[in-house]
Amino acid sequence: MTNLExxxxxxxxxxxxxxxxxxxxxxxxxxxLTALTNFNIENFFVYVHTMNIHIDHRHFAHxxxxxxxxxxxxxxxxxNPKQVRKGQIRFYNEIADIDLPQGxxxxxxxxxxxxxxxxxxxxxxxxxKTELITYIDKSLARESHKKIKVQVLAIPQKDYQDKLSKAxxxxxxxxxxxxxxxxxxxxxxxxxxxxxLSEQEYHNTLIELNKLYKGLEAQNNNSNKExxxxxxxxxxxxxxxDESSLKTYLKNFxxxxxxxxxEIGLPIILELIKK
Numbered sequence: 001m002t003n004l005e006x007x008x009x010x011x012x013x014x015x016x017x018x019x020x021x022x023x024x025x026x027x028x029x030x031x032x033l034t035a036l037t038n039f040n041i042e043n044f045f046v047y048v049h050t051m052n053i054h055i056d057h058r059h060f061a062h063x064x065x066x067x068x069x070x071x072x073x074x075x076x077x078x079x080n081p082k083q084v085r086k087g088q089i090r091f092y093n094e095i096a097d098i099d100l101p102q103g104x105x106x107x108x109x110x111x112x113x114x115x116x117x118x119x120x121x122x123x124x125x126x127x128x129k130t131e132l133i134t135y136i137d138k139s140l141a142r143e144s145h146k147k148i149k150v151q152v153l154a155i156p157q158k159d160y161q162d163k164l165s166k167a168x169x170x171x172x173x174x175x176x177x178x179x180x181x182x183x184x185x186x187x188x189x190x191x192x193x194x195x196x197l198s199e200q201e202y203h204n205t206l207i208e209l210n211k212l213y214k215g216l217e218a219q220n221n222n223s224n225k226e227x228x229x230x231x232x233x234x235x236x237x238x239x240x241x242d243e244s245s246l247k248t249y250l251k252n253f254x255x256x257x258x259x260x261x262x263e264i265g266l267p268i269i270l271e272l273i274k275k
Contacts, residue, residue, distance in 0.1 A: 002174045003171045003172060003173070003174060004152060004154055004173075004174045005056070007069075007154070007156075007164060007171070007172060008059070008066070008069055008070055008154050008156075008172075009055060009056035009058070009059025009066070010053060010054070010055055010056075010070075010073065010152075010154065011053075011054040011056070012053055012054075012150075012152050012174065012176070013051075013054065014049045014050070014051055014052075014132075014150075014176075015049060015050050015052065016047065016048065016049050016181075042267070043137060044135040044137055044138065045136050045138060046133065046134070046135055046136075047134040047136065047180040048131065048132070048133050048134075049178070050129055050131055050132075051075070051129065051130050051131070051132055052127055052128070052129050053117065053122070053127065053128040053129075054126070054127055055122055055125060055126055055127070055128070057126070064160060065123055066119060066122050066123045067119040067120045067122070067123035067157075068157055068159070068160060069119070069156060069157060069160045070119040070122065070154050070155065070156055070157065070160070071118075071119050071155045071156065071157050072116055072117065072154075072155045073116075073122060073152065073153070073154055073155075074114060074116055074117075074152070074153045074154075074155065075114065075115045075116075075117070075150065075151070075152050075153075076112070076113070076114045076150070076151045076152075076153070077091065077112065077113040077114070077132065077148055077149070077150055077178075078112050078148060078149045078150075078151070079091075079111040079112070079148055079149075080145065080147070080148070080149070082145070083111075083140070083145065084111045086137075086140075087110075087137070088136060088137040088140040088145075089134065089135070089136050089137075089140070089148065090110045090134075090135045091108060091110060091111065091112075091113045091132075091133070091135075103117075103118055103120070103121040104116065104117055104118075104121065104130065115130060119157070134148060134180060136180060143181075146179065146180040146181070147177050147178060147179045148177075148178050148180070149175065149176075149177060149178075150175070150176040150177075150178050151173060151174070151175050151176075152174045152175075152176070153172060153173045154172045155172070196243060197241070197246075201268070202241055204268055205238050205246070205268050205269070205272070206235065206238045206239065208261075208266040208268050208269045209231055209234055209235045209238060210235065211264060211266060212231055212257060212260060212261055212264065212266055212269060213228065213231045213232070213235070215260050215263075216228055216231065216257060216260050219256075221256070224254075224257070226254060227254045227256050227257040230249050230252055230253055230254075230257070231253075231257065233249045234249035237249060246272075250269065250272050250273050251273060253273060258273065261273075
């Protein structure tokens with residue numbers, strides 16, 4: 001039994017999501033990620049977990065409501081310092097658009113993620129769920145390094161802490177080494193000829209086209225003039241949702257545009273050019 005269970009009746013469990021149907025929704029989120037950053041999803045394995053917070057309302061202190069026992073539950077995910085330096089393990093929750101239960105706040109970065117659960121929210125729930133998506137660079141070969149540190153800290157209400165006067169702050173914390181196994185190679189399925197682009201796909205294509213235009217324009221090379229005009233036409237076609245014209249313009253891109261798209265990391269454009 002952990003101290004969280006002992007003092008608060010709270011148990012935290014992680015379950016890895018591997019089912020293809022459950023993972024399918026991540027493709028749109030991964031698409032957003034590649035469109036908004038210089039990030040190539042093909043270079044990473046993806047590890048997807050649900051975090052379940054189980055609340056036992058039959059706890060020995062059941063005569064004290066949970067909201068009167070706990071002010072806030074803080075869950076912190078941290079990347080090992082060595083992997084921080086090398087950038088081999090990352091979180092992108094702010095871009096991946098992770099759904100959070102109402103009332104939960106999040107502080108995020110590439111290598112640290114903190115979720116704050118207020119005691120008032122936990123008080124009326126038996127189970128609270130949220131997601132964690134971790135990206136690991138394929139260059140990280142050692143399995144023993146594929147883990148993150150999870151710390152769950154309960155911040156007690158003052159009156160309840162007074163009742164636990166002999167307990168130290170560290171006793172309200174549980175640390176977990178979350179080992180990342182059974183990776184998923186998340187690939188993006190682009191539309192085939194018999195399926196039209198969706199609203200989200202048009203939106204993401206526009207983002208990439210604008211990035212490509214800026215990248216090509218910054219080169220200040222006269223040989224890029226034709227490609228720049230084609231990109232502007234592709235942008236207009238995308239805004240009008242004219243898929244046929246959009247693909248025609250993309251297929252006519254020259255070597256300069258194609259090379260720049262590869263350098264920046266624009267998977268949607270690169271895939272559509274192939275079609």
